[in-house]
Amino acid sequence: MKRTAEKVLTWIGILFQILMIALIALVLPFLNDDSIKKEAVNRIQSMQADGSLHQSLSQVTPSELFDLVKHGAIIIIIIAIVCFILAIIMTQLMRRIPKTIGILLILMAIVNLLTGNLITSLLWLIAGIMLMARSDKAKQYAKKQAKQVKNKATNKNSQNSQQYKRSNRK
Incomplete structure:
Protein backbone atom coordinates (compact mmCIF):
# COMPACT_ATOMS: atom_id res chain seq x y z
CA MET A 1 0.00 0.00 0.00
CA LYS A 2 1.31 3.44 -0.84
CA ARG A 3 0.29 5.20 2.40
CA THR A 4 0.14 8.52 0.57
CA ALA A 5 -2.19 10.26 3.03
CA GLU A 6 -0.01 9.34 5.99
CA LYS A 7 3.13 10.51 4.21
CA VAL A 8 1.52 13.82 3.25
CA LEU A 9 0.36 14.47 6.82
CA THR A 10 3.81 13.61 8.16
CA TRP A 11 5.58 15.85 5.63
CA ILE A 12 3.26 18.77 6.39
CA GLY A 13 4.07 18.23 10.07
CA ILE A 14 7.77 18.22 9.20
CA LEU A 15 7.38 21.57 7.42
CA PHE A 16 5.68 23.08 10.47
CA GLN A 17 8.46 21.62 12.62
CA ILE A 18 11.07 23.30 10.41
CA LEU A 19 9.26 26.62 10.81
CA MET A 20 9.21 26.24 14.59
CA ILE A 21 12.90 25.30 14.72
CA ALA A 22 13.75 28.33 12.55
CA LEU A 23 11.68 30.63 14.75
CA ILE A 24 13.38 29.44 17.94
CA ALA A 25 16.78 29.58 16.23
CA LEU A 26 16.10 33.23 15.35
CA VAL A 27 15.05 34.13 18.89
CA LEU A 28 17.80 32.20 20.72
CA PRO A 29 20.71 34.55 19.89
CA PHE A 30 18.72 37.50 21.23
CA LEU A 31 18.40 35.73 24.58
CA ASN A 32 22.19 35.93 24.96
CA ASP A 33 22.26 39.71 24.40
CA ASP A 34 22.91 41.67 27.62
CA SER A 35 20.68 44.62 26.68
CA ILE A 36 17.70 42.31 26.11
CA LYS A 37 18.44 40.50 29.35
CA LYS A 38 18.52 43.81 31.29
CA GLU A 39 15.23 44.90 29.70
CA ALA A 40 13.58 41.58 30.53
CA VAL A 41 14.89 41.69 34.11
CA ASN A 42 13.53 45.26 34.53
CA ARG A 43 10.11 44.19 33.24
CA ILE A 44 10.04 41.18 35.56
CA GLN A 45 10.97 43.42 38.51
CA SER A 46 8.19 45.86 37.64
CA MET A 47 5.72 42.97 37.37
CA GLN A 48 6.84 41.76 40.81
CA ALA A 49 6.34 45.24 42.22
CA ASP A 50 2.85 45.49 40.71
CA GLY A 51 1.91 42.08 42.05
CA SER A 52 0.89 40.91 38.57
CA LEU A 53 3.52 38.17 38.59
CA HIS A 54 2.43 34.85 40.06
CA GLN A 55 3.54 34.40 43.66
CA SER A 56 5.60 31.25 43.01
CA LEU A 57 7.54 33.10 40.30
CA SER A 58 8.23 36.03 42.61
CA GLN A 59 10.47 33.78 44.73
CA VAL A 60 12.89 33.45 41.81
CA THR A 61 15.13 36.37 40.98
CA PRO A 62 14.48 38.00 37.61
CA SER A 63 17.91 37.02 36.35
CA GLU A 64 17.30 33.37 37.26
CA LEU A 65 13.90 33.47 35.59
CA PHE A 66 15.42 34.83 32.38
CA ASP A 67 18.10 32.11 32.46
CA LEU A 68 15.41 29.45 32.95
CA VAL A 69 13.61 30.71 29.86
CA LYS A 70 16.86 30.65 27.88
CA HIS A 71 17.67 27.09 28.95
CA GLY A 72 14.09 26.05 28.27
CA ALA A 73 14.36 27.37 24.72
CA ILE A 74 17.54 25.35 24.20
CA ILE A 75 15.86 22.18 25.45
CA ILE A 76 12.84 22.84 23.23
CA ILE A 77 14.99 23.27 20.14
CA ILE A 78 16.88 20.04 20.89
CA ILE A 79 13.62 18.09 21.27
CA ALA A 80 12.28 19.67 18.07
CA ILE A 81 15.38 18.74 16.07
CA VAL A 82 15.34 15.14 17.32
CA CYS A 83 11.63 14.82 16.45
CA PHE A 84 12.32 16.36 13.03
CA ILE A 85 15.06 13.83 12.23
CA LEU A 86 12.98 10.90 13.48
CA ALA A 87 10.00 12.00 11.40
CA ILE A 88 12.08 12.05 8.22
CA ILE A 89 13.36 8.55 8.97
CA MET A 90 9.84 7.33 9.72
CA THR A 91 8.45 8.57 6.41
CA GLN A 92 10.98 6.38 4.64
CA LEU A 93 9.98 3.29 6.65
CA MET A 94 6.19 3.72 6.47
CA ARG A 95 5.61 1.16 3.74
CA ARG A 96 7.72 -1.55 5.35
CA ILE A 97 6.52 -1.47 8.96
CA PRO A 98 3.37 0.66 9.11
CA LYS A 99 2.06 -0.49 12.50
CA THR A 100 5.37 0.14 14.28
CA ILE A 101 5.81 3.52 12.61
CA GLY A 102 2.23 4.38 13.60
CA ILE A 103 3.00 3.71 17.25
CA LEU A 104 6.24 5.68 17.04
CA LEU A 105 4.49 8.63 15.36
CA ILE A 106 1.89 8.72 18.12
CA LEU A 107 4.61 8.68 20.78
CA MET A 108 6.56 11.33 18.93
CA ALA A 109 3.45 13.51 18.69
CA ILE A 110 3.09 13.30 22.47
CA VAL A 111 6.76 14.19 23.01
CA ASN A 112 6.49 17.01 20.48
CA LEU A 113 3.71 18.57 22.59
CA LEU A 114 6.52 19.59 24.99
CA THR A 115 7.76 21.99 22.33
CA GLY A 116 4.38 23.69 22.09
CA ASN A 117 3.99 22.82 18.41
CA LEU A 118 0.35 21.71 18.48
CA ILE A 119 -0.20 21.64 14.73
CA THR A 120 2.68 19.26 14.07
CA SER A 121 1.71 17.07 17.00
CA LEU A 122 -1.86 16.83 15.75
CA LEU A 123 -0.78 15.98 12.20
CA TRP A 124 1.61 13.28 13.40
CA LEU A 125 -1.03 11.89 15.75
CA ILE A 126 -3.55 11.61 12.91
CA ALA A 127 -0.95 9.98 10.62
CA GLY A 128 -0.01 7.50 13.36
CA ILE A 129 -3.63 6.56 13.98
CA MET A 130 -4.20 6.14 10.22
CA LEU A 131 -1.13 3.89 9.96
CA MET A 132 -2.42 1.73 12.78
CA ALA A 133 -6.03 1.61 11.58
CA ARG A 134 -5.63 0.98 7.85
CA SER A 135 -5.12 -2.61 6.85
Missing part, protein backbone atom coordinates in the same frame (compact mmCIF):
# COMPACT_ATOMS: atom_id res chain seq x y z
CA ASP A 136 -2.77 -3.64 4.11
CA LYS A 137 -5.11 -5.17 1.51
CA ALA A 138 -2.29 -6.57 -0.62
CA LYS A 139 -0.94 -8.62 2.28
CA GLN A 140 -4.43 -9.84 3.19
CA TYR A 141 -5.03 -10.86 -0.43
CA ALA A 142 -1.71 -12.70 -0.58
CA LYS A 143 -2.51 -14.56 2.64
CA LYS A 144 -5.93 -15.50 1.31
CA GLN A 145 -4.42 -16.77 -1.95
CA ALA A 146 -1.79 -18.79 -0.08
CA LYS A 147 -4.49 -20.32 2.10
CA GLN A 148 -6.55 -21.27 -0.94
CA VAL A 149 -3.53 -22.85 -2.64
CA LYS A 150 -2.75 -24.78 0.53
CA ASN A 151 -6.35 -25.98 0.82
CA LYS A 152 -6.34 -27.10 -2.83
CA ALA A 153 -3.08 -28.96 -2.30
CA THR A 154 -4.43 -30.59 0.84
CA ASN A 155 -7.65 -31.59 -0.95
CA LYS A 156 -5.68 -32.93 -3.91
CA ASN A 157 -3.41 -34.95 -1.60
CA SER A 158 -6.41 -36.40 0.24
CA GLN A 159 -8.06 -37.31 -3.09
CA ASN A 160 -4.85 -38.93 -4.30
CA SER A 161 -4.53 -40.91 -1.08
CA GLN A 162 -8.17 -42.06 -1.35
CA GLN A 163 -7.59 -43.16 -4.95
CA TYR A 164 -4.42 -44.96 -3.88
CA LYS A 165 -6.34 -46.76 -1.13
CA ARG A 166 -9.06 -47.79 -3.60
CA SER A 167 -6.51 -49.10 -6.09
CA ASN A 168 -4.75 -51.09 -3.35
CA ARG A 169 -8.01 -52.73 -2.27
CA LYS A 170 -8.50 -54.30 -5.65
